[in-house]
Amino acid sequence: MPLLDHPDAKAFLLHWGEMGTQWGVNRSVSQVHALLYLSHHPLPADEIVEQLGLARSNVSTALKELQGYGIVRRVHVEGDRRDHFLAELDLWEMLTRIVAERKRREIDPTIALLNELAQRMAQDESAPPHVRERITRMHEFMSTLGNWYEQVRVLPKPTLVTLMKLGGKIARFLPGSKDKP
Amino acid sequence: MPLLDHPDAKAFLLHWGEMGTQWGVNRSVSQVHALLYLSHHPLPADEIVEQLGLARSNVSTALKELQGYGIVRRVHVEGDRRDHFLAELDLWEMLTRIVAERKRREIDPTIALLNELAQRMAQDESAPPHVRERITRMHEFMSTLGNWYEQVRVLPKPTLVTLMKLGGKIARFLPGSKDKP
DNA sequence: TATCAATTTCTGTTTTTACCGAAGAAACTG
DNA sequence: CAGTTTCTTCGGTAAAAACAGAAATTGATA
Numbered sequence A, B: 001m002p003l004l005d006h007p008d009a010k011a012f013l014l015h016w017g018e019m020g021t022q023w024g025v026n027r028s029v030s031q032v033h034a035l036l037y038l039s040h041h042p043l044p045a046d047e048i049v050e051q052l053g054l055a056r057s058n059v060s061t062a063l064k065e066l067q068g069y070g071i072v073r074r075v076h077v078e079g080d081r082r083d084h085f086l087a088e089l090d091l092w093e094m095l096t097r098i099v100a101e102r103k104r105r106e107i108d109p110t111i112a113l114l115n116e117l118a119q120r121m122a123q124d125e126s127a128p129p130h131v132r133e134r135i136t137r138m139h140e141f142m143s144t145l146g147n148w149y150e151q152v153r154v155l156p157k158p159t160l161v162t163l164m165k166l167g168g169k170i171a172r173f174l175p176g177s178k179d180k181p
Numbered sequence C: 001t002a003t004c005a006a007t008t009t010c011t012g013t014t015t016t017t018a019c020c021g022a023a024g025a026a027a028c029t030g
Numbered sequence D: 001c002a003g004t005t006t007c008t009t010c011g012g013t014a015a016a017a018a019c020a021g022a023a024a025t026t027g028a029t030a
Helices: A007-022 A027-038 A045-052 A057-068 A091-125 A128-155 A156-171 B008-023 B027-036 B044-053 B056-069 B091-123 B130-154 B157-173
Strands: A070-076 A083-088 B070-078 B083-087
Touching: A007 A027, A007 B091, A007 B130, A007 B157, A027 A156, A027 B091, A027 B130, A045 A057, A045 B157, A057 A070, A057 A091, A070 A156, A070 B027, A083 A128, A091 A128, A091 B008, A091 B044, A091 B070, A091 B130, A128 B008, A128 B027, A128 B130, A128 B157, A156 B130, A156 B157, B008 B027, B027 B044, B027 B070, B027 B083, B044 B056, B044 B083, B056 B083, B056 B091, B091 B130, B130 B157
Parallel strands: none
Antiparallel strands: A070 A083, B070 B083
């Protein structure tokens, strides 16, 4: 019995699909992801095609994309020659992988470009000073964020969870703070 | 002399425009933003039209959108009847506003939906247990992140900067850590 | 290594989104 | 209050993205 017969499951899937489009991911990709996330066993491509009513080729592309993010993986199912696909169920893991991949694809190249522009403009007499300064600022800003992220991402997961639970209280532990608990 | 005559300024603007599309913002909007960010004085809509070669109407829409994010504001220029527009130059401020607005537009409604679905399924005998559990998990996860964000966003900016500079070292200050500096 | 199922790539079509120009509304000037 | 100027809204069109189906490739099995 198809998973999506249940109206709430379907509602989730449709909403997830729309969310995707708002963040620059195509609807098929995010729908496939939603379906796999809700499924309790790995699904072969065919079944995804059936349940979502997408073209086979489309599903293939979506799966490849999701594997690129590292949030879906291929698994072998005993006695079946077809590939089956399984979504990452640990949501924290899922999030960190998506963020890591988007940084790699979009943020890192942007920082690289800004670096190049800033360096070239530093030598360039004809460059308007405001423009030079603002591009440099943007470069510094994004680099700072990037470096922060690289440091935080390697912290052990339990540490991250602790930090998350602390929320705003984290400020109390800062060196200069008079407001210890 | 038009700002975009300089090739590096233009490169920035074009890249920024593409970045936008990748994150679900239309190209015109992000280009207008880039132009205002690089400009050292407020620009009237006409001039944006001229420099970017967009339709007047399009620029109007883009400006409205950017004002919706709170990263561009209208200013009055002495002796000119037209509205002029100015981009937020503090990049930290810019980022927090964008994040706040996207949360408001996309994350909050998602959490609301997940909440609704989770609640309904809790009563619903026909709901497959896996589905119920996974939707509930997703709801909890996003709520946790949302609450964390709400706490952190209200911290004073200097505190945030300190936290950012600490990077991974923040872990040293956690209660259980043996690894004090 | 030949066969066949499964998967991916390619190409043309459909759907969606972005965008322009025209018309309307609002704000200001003399 | 008539005439301008500026700004926004709307409907149609152009551009881009998503998608389906056919063709090609891969890879497992015997």
